Amino acid sequence: MTGQLDGPCGRCRYFRALEASTGACHRYPPVFAGESSPREAHHWRFPVVSIHGWCGEYQPPPEA
Numbered sequence: 083m084t085g086q087l088d089g090p091c092g093r094c095r096y097f098r099a100l101e102a103s104t105g106a107c108h109r110y111p112p113v114f115a116g117e118s119s120p121r122e123a124h125h126w127r128f129p130v131v132s133i134h135g136w137c138g139e140y141q142p143p144p145e146a
């Protein structure tokens with residue numbers, strides 16, 4: 083890592099891309115998104131994270 087904007091979410095094994103700079107973190111099961119969650123019938127979602135984010139649960143992707 084070379085700086086604060088080089089977070090590892092975009093390289094993490096638990097990251098699944100949604101858009102160019104965001105994705106869903108699948109480290110843990112979905113969390114409750116609120117009764118008024120507009121797009122979901124079930125109201126449970128994986129957290130959306132930036133590719134530049136990071137957390138202490140980071141794991142590198144499995145070897146190809």
Ligand code: SF4
Pocket residue numbers: 090091092094095096097106107108109131135136137138139140141
């Ligand atoms: S670094 Fe943490 S928040 Fe980011 S995708 Fe990995 S587990 Fe999720």
